Amino acid sequence: MAVAEFDTPELKEYPVIPRLQEGVMKHSQPYTAKAEFQEKLGFPGELVDNWQQVAIDKMGELNKKYRSLGVYLDSCVKCGACTDKCHYYLGTTDPKNMPVARQDLFRKVYRRYFTLSGKLFPKLVGAEDLTKEVLDDWYSYFHQCSQCRRCSVYCPYGIDTAEISMAAREVMDTVGVGQKYCNEIIGKAQTIGNNLGLPEPALIDTLEGLEEDVEEDTGVKVHFPVDEKVQMYY
Numbered sequence: 001m002a003v004a005e006f007d008t009p010e011l012k013e014y015p016v017i018p019r020l021q022e023g024v025m026k027h028s029q030p031y032t033a034k035a036e037f038q039e040k041l042g043f044p045g046e047l048v049d050n051w052q053q054v055a056i057d058k059m060g061e062l063n064k065k066y067r068s069l070g071v072y073l074d075s076c077v078k079c080g081a082c083t084d085k086c087h088y089y090l091g092t093t094d095p096k097n098m099p100v101a102r103q104d105l106f107r108k109v110y111r112r113y114f115t116l117s118g119k120l121f122p123k124l125v126g127a128e129d130l131t132k133e134v135l136d137d138w139y140s141y142f143h144q145c146s147q148c149r150r151c152s153v154y155c156p157y158g159i160d161t162a163e164i165s166m167a168a169r170e171v172m173d174t175v176g177v178g179q180k181y182c183n184e185i186i187g188k189a190q191t192i193g194n195n196l197g198l199p200e201p202a203l204i205d206t207l208e209g210l211e212e213d214v215e216e217d218t219g220v221k222v223h224f225p226v227d228e229k230v231q232m233y234y
Protein backbone atom coordinates (compact mmCIF):
# COMPACT_ATOMS: atom_id res chain seq x y z
CA MET A 1 0.00 0.00 0.00
CA ALA A 2 1.35 3.47 -0.89
CA VAL A 3 2.29 5.58 2.12
CA ALA A 4 2.11 9.38 1.95
CA GLU A 5 5.43 11.08 2.51
CA PHE A 6 5.04 13.73 5.16
CA ASP A 7 6.09 14.31 8.74
CA THR A 8 3.30 14.04 11.26
CA PRO A 9 3.07 17.46 12.98
CA GLU A 10 4.44 17.36 16.50
CA LEU A 11 1.83 17.81 19.23
CA LYS A 12 2.80 20.75 21.45
CA GLU A 13 1.54 21.62 24.90
CA TYR A 14 -0.07 24.80 23.53
CA PRO A 15 -1.25 25.13 19.92
CA VAL A 16 0.70 27.57 17.70
CA ILE A 17 -1.72 30.05 16.17
CA PRO A 18 -0.54 31.01 12.67
CA ARG A 19 -0.07 34.62 11.53
CA LEU A 20 -2.99 36.00 9.54
CA GLN A 21 -2.69 36.15 5.77
CA GLU A 22 -5.66 38.09 4.53
CA GLY A 23 -7.42 36.75 1.45
CA VAL A 24 -5.10 33.80 0.76
CA MET A 25 -8.08 31.48 0.29
CA LYS A 26 -10.40 33.94 -1.46
CA HIS A 27 -9.72 32.26 -4.81
CA SER A 28 -10.66 28.81 -3.52
CA GLN A 29 -14.13 27.98 -4.82
CA PRO A 30 -15.64 24.61 -5.70
CA TYR A 31 -17.07 24.15 -9.20
CA THR A 32 -20.68 25.22 -9.51
CA ALA A 33 -23.36 22.60 -10.23
CA LYS A 34 -24.53 22.35 -13.83
CA ALA A 35 -27.95 23.79 -14.62
CA GLU A 36 -29.48 20.35 -15.24
CA PHE A 37 -28.60 19.21 -11.70
CA GLN A 38 -29.66 22.46 -10.10
CA GLU A 39 -33.03 22.27 -11.83
CA LYS A 40 -33.61 18.65 -10.83
CA LEU A 41 -33.45 19.81 -7.22
CA GLY A 42 -35.86 22.66 -7.89
CA PHE A 43 -33.23 25.44 -7.92
CA PRO A 44 -32.51 27.85 -10.80
CA GLY A 45 -29.83 26.65 -13.21
CA GLU A 46 -27.83 29.88 -13.06
CA LEU A 47 -27.68 33.15 -11.15
CA VAL A 48 -31.13 34.72 -11.48
CA ASP A 49 -31.43 38.36 -12.60
CA ASN A 50 -33.01 39.65 -9.39
CA TRP A 51 -30.73 37.52 -7.21
CA GLN A 52 -30.28 40.13 -4.45
CA GLN A 53 -34.02 40.28 -3.74
CA VAL A 54 -34.40 36.50 -4.01
CA ALA A 55 -31.51 36.06 -1.57
CA ILE A 56 -32.86 38.56 0.93
CA ASP A 57 -36.34 36.97 0.77
CA LYS A 58 -34.77 33.54 1.38
CA MET A 59 -32.79 34.89 4.35
CA GLY A 60 -36.04 36.21 5.82
CA GLU A 61 -37.75 32.86 5.24
CA LEU A 62 -34.94 30.91 6.91
CA ASN A 63 -34.82 33.36 9.79
CA LYS A 64 -38.52 32.81 10.43
CA LYS A 65 -38.30 29.05 9.99
CA TYR A 66 -35.26 28.48 12.21
CA ARG A 67 -35.42 30.51 15.42
CA SER A 68 -31.89 29.36 16.25
CA LEU A 69 -30.49 31.10 13.17
CA GLY A 70 -31.69 34.52 14.32
CA VAL A 71 -30.41 33.85 17.84
CA TYR A 72 -26.97 32.92 16.50
CA LEU A 73 -26.87 36.00 14.29
CA ASP A 74 -27.91 38.31 17.14
CA SER A 75 -25.91 36.91 20.02
CA CYS A 76 -22.21 36.87 19.06
CA VAL A 77 -20.24 39.13 21.42
CA LYS A 78 -16.97 38.86 19.46
CA CYS A 79 -15.18 37.29 22.42
CA GLY A 80 -12.82 35.51 20.02
CA ALA A 81 -12.96 32.13 21.76
CA CYS A 82 -13.76 30.41 18.45
CA THR A 83 -11.13 32.12 16.32
CA ASP A 84 -8.42 29.46 16.52
CA LYS A 85 -10.75 26.47 16.72
CA CYS A 86 -11.37 25.91 13.02
CA HIS A 87 -8.96 23.61 11.22
CA TYR A 88 -9.63 25.57 8.01
CA TYR A 89 -8.22 28.70 9.63
CA LEU A 90 -5.32 26.86 11.27
CA GLY A 91 -4.50 25.17 7.97
CA THR A 92 -4.89 28.19 5.68
CA THR A 93 -4.19 31.27 7.89
CA ASP A 94 -6.98 33.16 6.11
CA PRO A 95 -8.82 35.23 8.76
CA LYS A 96 -12.16 34.73 6.97
CA ASN A 97 -11.84 31.06 7.88
CA MET A 98 -12.12 31.97 11.55
CA PRO A 99 -15.61 30.86 12.60
CA VAL A 100 -16.62 34.32 13.82
CA ALA A 101 -15.45 35.93 10.57
CA ARG A 102 -17.20 33.27 8.51
CA GLN A 103 -20.42 33.97 10.41
CA ASP A 104 -19.94 37.71 9.91
CA LEU A 105 -20.08 37.32 6.13
CA PHE A 106 -23.72 36.36 6.60
CA ARG A 107 -24.34 38.45 9.71
CA LYS A 108 -23.42 41.78 8.08
CA VAL A 109 -26.05 41.22 5.38
CA TYR A 110 -28.60 40.05 7.95
CA ARG A 111 -27.99 43.24 9.96
CA ARG A 112 -28.40 45.43 6.87
CA TYR A 113 -31.81 44.08 5.89
CA PHE A 114 -33.30 42.66 9.09
CA THR A 115 -32.29 44.98 11.94
CA LEU A 116 -33.39 48.57 12.56
CA SER A 117 -29.87 49.75 13.43
CA GLY A 118 -28.50 48.13 10.27
CA LYS A 119 -31.15 49.80 8.14
CA LEU A 120 -30.58 53.24 9.69
CA PHE A 121 -26.85 53.28 10.57
CA PRO A 122 -25.24 50.45 8.61
CA LYS A 123 -21.64 51.63 9.05
CA LEU A 124 -22.00 51.93 12.82
CA VAL A 125 -23.09 48.32 13.26
CA GLY A 126 -21.02 46.61 10.59
CA ALA A 127 -23.98 46.09 8.27
CA GLU A 128 -23.34 45.76 4.52
CA ASP A 129 -25.35 45.51 1.33
CA LEU A 130 -25.51 42.18 -0.42
CA THR A 131 -23.26 42.82 -3.42
CA LYS A 132 -21.79 40.41 -5.96
CA GLU A 133 -18.48 40.66 -4.14
CA VAL A 134 -20.15 39.58 -0.89
CA LEU A 135 -21.87 36.70 -2.72
CA ASP A 136 -18.49 35.61 -4.12
CA ASP A 137 -17.04 35.68 -0.60
CA TRP A 138 -19.96 33.56 0.60
CA TYR A 139 -19.26 31.06 -2.17
CA SER A 140 -15.59 30.83 -1.23
CA TYR A 141 -15.75 30.76 2.53
CA PHE A 142 -19.01 28.96 3.25
CA HIS A 143 -17.65 26.11 1.16
CA GLN A 144 -14.48 26.10 3.23
CA CYS A 145 -16.55 25.10 6.26
CA SER A 146 -17.12 21.37 6.59
CA GLN A 147 -19.93 22.06 9.09
CA CYS A 148 -18.14 19.92 11.65
CA ARG A 149 -19.37 22.10 14.56
CA ARG A 150 -16.04 21.97 16.40
CA CYS A 151 -16.10 25.75 16.89
CA SER A 152 -19.56 25.67 18.49
CA VAL A 153 -18.21 23.53 21.33
CA TYR A 154 -15.93 26.42 22.35
CA CYS A 155 -18.43 29.26 21.96
CA PRO A 156 -19.77 30.37 25.35
CA TYR A 157 -23.10 31.13 23.65
CA GLY A 158 -23.22 27.85 21.74
CA ILE A 159 -23.32 29.64 18.40
CA ASP A 160 -23.30 27.05 15.66
CA THR A 161 -21.33 28.24 12.62
CA ALA A 162 -22.41 25.12 10.77
CA GLU A 163 -26.03 26.24 10.86
CA ILE A 164 -25.07 29.64 9.46
CA SER A 165 -23.03 27.95 6.71
CA MET A 166 -26.02 25.75 5.87
CA ALA A 167 -28.28 28.81 5.65
CA ALA A 168 -25.81 30.65 3.39
CA ARG A 169 -25.51 27.63 1.11
CA GLU A 170 -29.29 27.31 0.93
CA VAL A 171 -29.57 30.97 -0.04
CA MET A 172 -26.93 30.46 -2.74
CA ASP A 173 -28.77 27.40 -4.08
CA THR A 174 -31.94 29.46 -4.23
CA VAL A 175 -30.34 32.20 -6.35
CA GLY A 176 -28.77 29.65 -8.72
CA VAL A 177 -25.20 29.18 -7.53
CA GLY A 178 -25.20 25.64 -6.13
CA GLN A 179 -22.11 23.60 -5.53
CA LYS A 180 -21.28 20.76 -7.90
CA TYR A 181 -20.09 18.20 -5.37
CA CYS A 182 -23.26 18.36 -3.29
CA ASN A 183 -25.98 19.13 -5.77
CA GLU A 184 -24.90 16.89 -8.60
CA ILE A 185 -24.55 13.95 -6.24
CA ILE A 186 -27.93 14.56 -4.61
CA GLY A 187 -29.48 14.99 -8.07
CA LYS A 188 -28.00 11.68 -9.25
CA ALA A 189 -29.15 9.86 -6.11
CA GLN A 190 -32.67 11.22 -6.59
CA THR A 191 -33.05 10.63 -10.31
CA ILE A 192 -30.77 7.67 -11.11
CA GLY A 193 -30.80 5.98 -7.70
CA ASN A 194 -27.13 6.09 -6.74
CA ASN A 195 -24.71 8.88 -5.96
CA LEU A 196 -22.30 8.04 -8.79
CA GLY A 197 -24.99 8.19 -11.44
CA LEU A 198 -24.17 4.66 -12.63
CA PRO A 199 -26.84 3.19 -14.92
CA GLU A 200 -28.39 -0.01 -13.55
CA PRO A 201 -26.39 -2.52 -15.69
CA ALA A 202 -23.09 -0.83 -14.74
CA LEU A 203 -24.05 -0.79 -11.05
CA ILE A 204 -25.00 -4.48 -11.11
CA ASP A 205 -21.74 -5.32 -12.90
CA THR A 206 -19.72 -3.34 -10.32
CA LEU A 207 -21.46 -5.06 -7.41
CA GLU A 208 -20.97 -8.52 -8.92
CA GLY A 209 -17.25 -7.76 -9.21
CA LEU A 210 -17.26 -6.61 -5.60
CA GLU A 211 -18.98 -9.82 -4.46
CA GLU A 212 -16.17 -11.80 -6.14
CA ASP A 213 -13.49 -9.60 -4.50
CA VAL A 214 -15.04 -10.02 -1.05
CA GLU A 215 -15.23 -13.79 -1.44
CA GLU A 216 -11.65 -13.95 -2.69
CA ASP A 217 -10.31 -11.84 0.18
CA THR A 218 -12.39 -13.24 3.04
CA GLY A 219 -13.75 -16.60 1.87
CA VAL A 220 -17.25 -15.37 2.72
CA LYS A 221 -19.88 -15.50 -0.01
CA VAL A 222 -21.92 -12.28 0.00
CA HIS A 223 -24.67 -10.85 -2.16
CA PHE A 224 -25.22 -7.12 -2.72
CA PRO A 225 -28.89 -6.73 -3.63
CA VAL A 226 -30.18 -4.24 -6.21
CA ASP A 227 -33.91 -3.53 -6.34
CA GLU A 228 -34.66 -6.57 -4.16
CA LYS A 229 -36.69 -6.76 -0.98
CA VAL A 230 -34.29 -7.63 1.83
CA GLN A 231 -34.52 -8.26 5.53
CA MET A 232 -32.59 -5.60 7.44
CA TYR A 233 -30.96 -6.42 10.78
CA TYR A 234 -29.79 -3.66 13.11
Ligand code: SF4
Pocket residue numbers: 085086087088097098099102144145146147148149150151152161162165
Ligand atom coordinates in the same frame (compact mmCIF):
# COMPACT_ATOMS: atom_id res chain seq x y z
S1 SF4 B 1 -18.17 24.22 11.76
FE1 SF4 B 1 -17.07 25.21 10.07
S2 SF4 B 1 -16.18 27.05 10.99
FE2 SF4 B 1 -16.68 25.66 12.69
S3 SF4 B 1 -14.80 24.50 13.06
FE3 SF4 B 1 -16.09 23.28 11.67
S4 SF4 B 1 -15.34 23.83 9.62
FE4 SF4 B 1 -14.61 25.43 11.03
Ligand code: SF4
Pocket residue numbers: 075076077078079080081082083099100154155156157158159
Ligand atom coordinates in the same frame (compact mmCIF):
# COMPACT_ATOMS: atom_id res chain seq x y z
S1 SF4 C 1 -16.92 32.20 20.50
FE1 SF4 C 1 -19.07 32.61 20.05
S2 SF4 C 1 -19.49 34.65 20.91
FE2 SF4 C 1 -17.25 34.41 20.82
S3 SF4 C 1 -16.64 35.30 18.84
FE3 SF4 C 1 -16.96 33.11 18.47
S4 SF4 C 1 -19.11 32.94 17.80
FE4 SF4 C 1 -18.86 34.95 18.78
